[in-house]
Amino acid sequence: MLLCLTANHRIASLELLERLSVGAPAATRALVDNESFVTGAVVLATCSRFEAYLDIDEPLTAARTVAVESVLDSMAAASQVSVSELRASIAVHEGPAVAAHLFAVTSGLESVVVGEEEISGQVSRALHAARVDGTTSGDLERLFQKATHTSRGVRNRTDLHGAHRSLVRLALDLASSRVTDWTKARVLVVGTGRYAATAVGALRAQGASDIEVYSPSGRASAFAAARGIAVAQSFPLAAASADVIVTCTTDAVLHADSFTPGHRLLVIDLGLPRNVAPDVASVAGVELLDLETIRLHASLDEFQAPEHARALVCTAASEFSADLAAGPAITALRGEVHAVLEAEVARARARGADDATEAALRHLAGVLLHGPSVRIRELAAEGRIAEVASALELLHGVRAEPAAAIADDVAHSA
Structure with missing residues (x-):
């Protein structure tokens, strides 16, 4: 399960953001090292926000609560602020809401100056830093890469592109x-x-x-x-x-x-x-x-986000959440098909088949998997991933544990 804890210019004071920017990154790294349920973390710290993106091992309410409290305790201690003060200035996003938030942030829609150009680079550097530190995870990699892709789409398909907006220019x-x-x-x-x-x-x-x-x-x-x-x-x-x-x-x-x-x-x-x-x-x-002072003047009409940009971000977030929910089922189906494929390749080789035969078999497996994979993603977007898991077990005898919390949230946001 993905979690995001954010303190930003909308809900936190500049003084608090300043303290977090100094002390909190190391504290977040310690969570990955010391807490078994935190499998990955990426920290985004800019002049208007501090955000910790976490990959939690279990999609359980208890794990989510423990993770949030652990992050708050660690960040508060490292930043020399009280936990109560920090809690009052932190917003928590989970599941599909994490993607929606990060995609909006990366596209500049949550910046002091809406549409600012620097933030997408800062998001990319945050992911790179997590890779160097060894704190990222597969789901966080996909989340941040999709965020960068979404940001490019927003800039290319809306009037934010070429607007040269930035905090410096404001x-x-x-x-x-x-x-x-x-x-x-x-x-x-x-x-x-x-x-x-x-x-x-x-x-x-x-x-x-x-x-x-x-x-x-x-x-x-x-x-x-x-x-x-x-x-x-x-x-x-x-x-x-x-x-x-x-x-x-x-x-x-x-x-x-x-x-x-x-x-x-x-x-x-x-x-x-x-x-x-x-x-x-x-x-x-x-x-x-x-x-x-600059933040107080950033609500000028010329810096507001167009509705089209928001719609693009929402669509991208829904797609990402559906893909995340569909992942276990697609992986299980591919595993079952590839096991059969390898057995058939070995049998064909034993009978004297050449490279062309093996290539044809592998191509056929890919073609056969494409349609069901697309359909699984569609059903995940409709909140029907549990039905997919049941069908796979009934028809193929394979178990795919659905990401229940994600599936439910996707259904509610559809």
């Missing part, structure tokens, strides 16, 4: 009320990661050309050379002459003593954990635009 749009002419603005970007690269592209789209990059970890030279921008050797000196600073790094937190009082400056903090301490806003002449 932040710069909001900043335009303070920056009268981007072509004359001196901009300092702090950070050299993917978000910093997005920031440089968005700044250029606004017309900015006088851009420097500063890296607390010393990686600015290669980043700057690849983008044709200057390198700032000293943050205080660069900040003293900048008009706008955009921070998106994991390597530093800037405090008030890093800025020159009286110098008019707009600081845009896109980091999570935050890159700019709250006391910076008290420095004379400095205006701070952080994720919390």
Whole structure:
């Protein structure tokens, strides 16, 4: 059974998300190592959400309850927040609802800026990280791969495609009320990661050309050379002459003593954990635009999701859930057919059959399996997977344990 625990910008404070982004990933990994019923986990952490996707070994209410409480306890301890506070800011999805949620997230429909472009890459990197850590599972692999495929479909078949929406661009749009002419603005970007690269592209789209990059970890030279921008050797000196600073790094937190009082400056903090301490806003002449402020302005009509995109996500989620429910039955049927096939291939070989005969037998088995496999998926989508299991046992003598919870949920959502 699949579970998703999510704390996101709609239900959790920025402070809580910040704490989760620091401590919770390691805690989720520990669940896979220490809890026998957790067979896989993928963690998605961005500036507007923290989500733990879990593969639970048993589709039982008791296992689900234990899993949720174990995740909450581990995440709360690692993030130094109370379990009650965390529980109040966590939403739990299970079964088909997990697919519907992740597909919407990956398509940018649940982002601060609806349709943002960065989230699909973040989802892909979350799966890759789980593979490297050895925490993913077969069902989670299929879930995340289907999410990426669905995201591409949404972008190609709706007006979200090519809209160039992102949190960075929204932040710069909001900043335009303070920056009268981007072509004359001196901009300092702090950070050299993917978000910093997005920031440089968005700044250029606004017309900015006088851009420097500063890296607390010393990686600015290669980043700057690849983008044709200057390198700032000293943050205080660069900040003293900048008009706008955009921070998106994991390597530093800037405090008030890093800025020159009286110098008019707009600081845009896109980091999570935050890159700019709250006391910076008290420095004379400095205006701070952080994720919390940006989030409050993200409900503009132009950033709302089209109904067509939602419909595509719902269809993809239903298909995935039906495939997941149908999996055990299809596997059982294929196992029975392949056993017969291998016996026939061996018998044919013993009688002198050549490679062409074996290829023909294997092709015939594939053709015979195609129709029943399609029908099993159709019946799963109708919530009739238990009937499929009974039919397989009656006609073929094979047992396929239906994913009862999934089958029931698919039926109710159909």
